[in-house]
Amino acid sequence: MRNLPEKTVERLSQYRRSLNNQLDKGKTHIFSHEIANLLHITPVQVRRDIMLMGYSGTLRKGYDIREMVDLIGKIIDTDDGQKIAVIGLGNLGKAIIHYLQEKKSKLSIAAAFDINPEKINNVYSSVNCYHSDQMEEIIASFNIKIGIITTPPEVVPEIARRLANAGIKGILNFTPKPLSGQEGVYLEEYDMITSLEKVAYFVKPRD
Amino acid sequence: MRNLPEKTVERLSQYRRSLNNQLDKGKTHIFSHEIANLLHITPVQVRRDIMLMGYSGTLRKGYDIREMVDLIGKIIDTDDGQKIAVIGLGNLGKAIIHYLQEKKSKLSIAAAFDINPEKINNVYSSVNCYHSDQMEEIIASFNIKIGIITTPPEVVPEIARRLANAGIKGILNFTPKPLSGQEGVYLEEYDMITSLEKVAYFVKPRD
């Protein structure tokens, strides 16, 4: 169960959400091909992922949804729930906070940071905004382990360094500025311009 | 040059932005290891990508930045510039519009759609908002080829179907609802909850 493949972890997150929907509909068991239909992937893929996370279904009834959801929780979540900081409260930062706060999840946004005096001490979707100067202090005292960066690109490397020093273990970078991995910090790049240009490329008529 | 690998296309987008920065600084030529440093990847990777796009550098001076930028443009952009529609003008939709409009790019947001009467006919970052009922009509008359979906998850499959019928060739789905590929439509999923939970998994202390 230790260190699942990246792609499998991504799908576990998606399985869980789809399975929760099924639970809400009163379903208790599900077959691999049903899960596959929900996510638009192949049944083999589903069974392989389930195998990798060390779970087994039963032949007649398929997989127990409740058990699978709980197991995925054990794999992804921590018992106490992960805390997140958002650095940069522009349009994108606010949208992300708003978007994430309305989801029920073990992941919670514990603090936001900005340097604009008008934003400091304001509350957005029940998240308080602090001055960036307080970043190290707040992150340490709230025991925040994940940072989402939505600042202007120029300051990104500095912010990333400070986050790492403050004890952050994972960074989600929404900025177009590529970031270098730092010792002990997991880095996920999330660059929408790249995604869009990729779509543009594959959409482009080929000679 | 036909159908580059997905990962290479992603990096081309990033090369272009970094190379443009270098041009602004007055640099005219660059070595593969310099590009590699900018993106925090390996020089071999850079040279492989350059090889795949059919370009060559010179041994003493490295690669001509201007030529590379132009070539990447020829690969990704269309002559007339791609037009984009954003469907769903919530916080996220607005943030995306705002964010993309401030970038200089061949990609331009030509229209936004929502069903909230208060938003219809308003202008956000110089993008006009239309009622979703007009989607097919506007997309066809503006010749829009790319759609960004930021609606509530429930309506996503219907929106995707309508976009495909209206002639959209590529969809960027910001929604947590997995979408199935449709004939002739390139699909890119962009699910921030998955990304966050992935970070959470890799951040989690392992026994």
Place this chain on the structure above:
DNA sequence: AAGTGTGAACCTCTTCACAGCA
């Protein structure tokens, strides 16, 4: 008959190792 579980083949992407050149 209709599902699960999985070794092995396959495909995609990255890196190694090195020939070639100014």
Place this chain on the structure above:
DNA sequence: TGCTGTGAAGAGGTTCACACTT
């Protein structure tokens, strides 16, 4: 010598094909 260009090996991820179970 210090770079580029690239065949070939390696790593990561997906799919095939089929044995197994009820």
